[in-house]
Amino acid sequence: xxxxxxxxxxxxxxxxxxxxxxxxxxxxxxxxxxxxxxxxxxxxxxxxxxxxxxxxxxxxxxxxxxxxxxxxxxxxxxxxxxxxxxxxxxxxxxxxxxxxxxxxxxxxxxxxxxxxxxxxxxxxxxxxxxxxxxxxxxxxxxxxxxxxxxxxxxxxxxxxxxxxxxxxxxxxxxxxxxxxxxxxxxxxxxxxxxxxxxxxxxxxxxxxxxxxxxxxxxxxxxxxxxxxxxxxxxxxxxxxxxxxxxxxxxxxxxxxxxxxxxxxxxxxxxxxxxxxxxxxxxxxxxxxxxxxxxxxxxxxxxxxxxxxxx
Amino acid sequence: xxxxxxxxxxxxxxxxxxxxxxxxxxxxxxxxxxxxxxxxxxxxxxxxxxxxxxxxxxxxxxxxxxxxxxxxxxxxxxxxxxxxxxxxxxxxxxxxxxxxxxxxxxxxxxxxxxxxxxxxxxxxxxxxxxxxxxxxxxxxxxxxxxxxxxxxxxxxxxxxxxxxxxxxxxxxxxxxxxxxxxxxxxxxxxxxxxxxxxxxxxxxxxxxxxxxxxxxxxxxxxxxxxxxxxxxxxxxxxxxxxxxxxxxxxxxxxxxxxxxxxxxxxxxxxxxxxxxxxxxxxxxxxxxxxxxxxxxxxxxxxxxxxxxxx
Numbered sequence: 001x002x003x004x005x006x007x008x009x010x011x012x013x014x015x016x017x018x019x020x021x022x023x024x025x026x027x028x029x030x031x032x033x034x035x036x037x038x039x040x041x042x043x044x045x046x047x048x049x050x051x052x053x054x055x056x057x058x059x060x061x062x063x064x065x066x067x068x069x070x071x072x073x074x075x076x077x078x079x080x081x082x083x084x085x086x087x088x089x090x091x092x093x094x095x096x097x098x099x100x101x102x103x104x105x106x107x108x109x110x111x112x113x114x115x116x117x118x119x120x121x122x123x124x125x126x127x128x129x130x131x132x133x134x135x136x137x138x139x140x141x142x143x144x145x146x147x148x149x150x151x152x153x154x155x156x157x158x159x160x161x162x163x164x165x166x167x168x169x170x171x172x173x174x175x176x177x178x179x180x181x182x183x184x185x186x187x188x189x190x191x192x193x194x195x196x197x198x199x200x201x202x203x204x205x206x207x208x209x210x211x212x213x214x215x216x217x218x219x220x221x222x223x224x225x226x227x228x229x230x231x232x233x234x235x236x237x238x239x240x241x242x243x244x245x246x247x248x249x250x251x252x253x254x255x256x257x258x259x260x261x262x263x264x265x266x267x268x269x270x271x272x273x274x275x276x277x278x279x280x281x282x283x284x285x286x287x288x289x290x291x292x293x294x295x296x297x298x299x300x301x302x303x304x305x306x307x308x309x310x
Numbered sequence: 311x312x313x314x315x316x317x318x319x320x321x322x323x324x325x326x327x328x329x330x331x332x333x334x335x336x337x338x339x340x341x342x343x344x345x346x347x348x349x350x351x352x353x354x355x356x357x358x359x360x361x362x363x364x365x366x367x368x369x370x371x372x373x374x375x376x377x378x379x380x381x382x383x384x385x386x387x388x389x390x391x392x393x394x395x396x397x398x399x400x401x402x403x404x405x406x407x408x409x410x411x412x413x414x415x416x417x418x419x420x421x422x423x424x425x426x427x428x429x430x431x432x433x434x435x436x437x438x439x440x441x442x443x444x445x446x447x448x449x450x451x452x453x454x455x456x457x458x459x460x461x462x463x464x465x466x467x468x469x470x471x472x473x474x475x476x477x478x479x480x481x482x483x484x485x486x487x488x489x490x491x492x493x494x495x496x497x498x499x500x501x502x503x504x505x506x507x508x509x510x511x512x513x514x515x516x517x518x519x520x521x522x523x524x525x526x527x528x529x530x531x532x533x534x535x536x537x538x539x540x541x542x543x544x545x546x547x548x549x550x551x552x553x554x555x556x557x558x559x560x561x562x563x564x565x566x567x568x569x570x571x572x573x574x575x576x577x578x579x580x581x582x583x584x585x586x587x588x589x590x591x592x593x594x595x596x597x598x599x600x601x602x603x604x605x606x607x608x609x610x611x612x613x614x615x616x617x618x619x620x
Binding site: 021023024032036041042043045046071073074076077078079080082083084087105106107108109110111112113115116118119120124125126127128129131132133134142143144145146147148149167170171172173174175176177178179181182183184188191192195 | 331333334342346351352353355356381383384386387388389390392393394397415416417418419420421422423425426428429430434435436437438439441442443444452453454455456457458459477480481482483484485486487488489491492493494498501502505
């Protein structure tokens with residue numbers, strides 16, 4: 001799957017991923033009204049609204065992008081109907097040929113991590129049959145529990161030819177509280193990064209490992225160090241746009257081959273129509289605003305990469 | 311809800327929690343056969359089997375225990391039908407007056423953590439209406455992302471009078487890889503513990519905070535230190551029984567008032583019938599074996615507490 005991600009990036013010339021994190025407040029009123037008319041102001045109604053919102057955005061952007069990253073929390077908050085909309089979104093993006101990164105940030109130990117892994121990446125055994133649960137291509141994983149928590153995911157990735165992005169340095173303001181603590185003079189996130197690199201070297205695609213890392217766009221200097229520590233690791237970079245990251249900050253997350261990173265934007269794309277820069281599209285044409293935001297983001301990042309000679 | 315947990319512990323004289331982590335391999339054959347006869351060897355069939363398994367265990371133990379801790383991964387692996395069985399289990403345990411600790415180990419940032427919090431503890435707004443999603447009483451939370459990840463959970467707990475157990479030192483063998491790293495000469499888990507204590511002091515029930523901690527039974531010496539660092543924090547202690555923890559190891563997780571900790575056992579109780587000690591019950595009477603295992607575990611822990619004068 002790491003090769004499919006790379007192939008998709010080369011085909012679209014866009015090292016970006018669209019974060020499908022549909023807050024209900026992002027969904028234009030006409031879509032909410034339609035869903036509520038059909039299902040009432042219920043969890044089913046909310047799920048229908050976010051699914052229709054996603055579908056229009058995917059329809060308007062799929063040919064320009066390699067991958068999407070649905071954030072499962074935004075679906076899980078609507079209970080079972082919300083999770084049904086998550087599954088529908090995953091399946092629909094697959095139909096469009098997109099790589100799906102499930103942003104689930106799970107992490108537990110032993111058989112429990114394995115249960116998450118089979119539920120999201122692999123197949124679960126039921127008697128003589130086996131079934132895919134949510135069937136994403138990659139998932140994000142929290143490393144706080146150590147190898148016991150990560151290895152069951154790696155095992156399933158190996159069997160299914162799928163992949164992981166393990167949290168190393170997250171994009172939020174307080175990520176440093178624990179991640180930046182110095183251990184023998186070096187921040188904890190470097191230790192985690194080295195571990196990710198080691199797991200990665202044992203699980204390689206062609207040039208890159210299918211065990212990737214998450215490093216926030218909001219910490220470009222740390223990204224530069226981590227890029228060197230994890231040369232064969234693909235980096236998923238959240239924090240572009242709404243959280244403050246810009247194309248010029250992101251150059252050092254990439255390798256000299258122009259690969260090795262994929263930059264996520266969620267709000268900045270899916271709620272683009274709410275920004276002044278895209279207000280000309282209007283609420284009804286929110287998906288066209290998202291398409292334009294994808295084009296602009298790709299140009300910003302590619303421009304920065306070209307200026308740097310990558 | 312922390313007061314209800316304490317009241318339930320006092321009423322049952324059992325500082326224990328039953329981990330409802332139903333692997334399909336724990337479910338006796340007659341229950342699997344019945345579920346598959348009705349639903350086929352499908353995700354729905356698996357969900358029905360684990361739900362019936364849970365129900366019998368709850369029916370056989372609810373009067374002896376204060377709380378249950380369903381591990382959501384074991385349900386999530388069966389996709390949407392599995393999560394429906396999780397919800398059914400939560401609701402059924404509430405009917406029986408049990409406190410429900412959702413072992414979800416979620417953790418993200420800002421609005422995403424808030425989405426998890428409303429989905430599991432609070433109510434989500436849909437137009438003019440608000441709905442509970444999974445509606446547990448407590449959930450477990452991963453601290454790797456720092457305050458940004460935890461505070462949205464705390465906010466919802468305050469509104470809903472619910473609570474958290476934040477991972478401090480986990481019970482698994484590799485938990486030390488990152489958690490034990492020395493920061494200024496002290497292990498990281500102590501820093502996390504101090505943070506939990508601080509969050510806790512600002513969010514108190516009567517004597518204990520509703521912001522609790524997870525500390526593994528498999529590390530009794532560390533438990534002793536953490537108990538002192540977090541005097542008003544309730545500690546959820548996994549790792550008893552199958553993972554190796556014994557009653558005598560657990561004394562120092564408790565305060566002098568005999569409170570302050572609740573010890574989880576999953577496999578040791580729900581799959582008790584598979585152990586030689588309980589084989590006399592037979593597979594058909596698996597729930598009676600679970601009841602006996604609850605009685606024995608409670609006696610083991612209370613005996614150790616009495617010997618220590620707590």
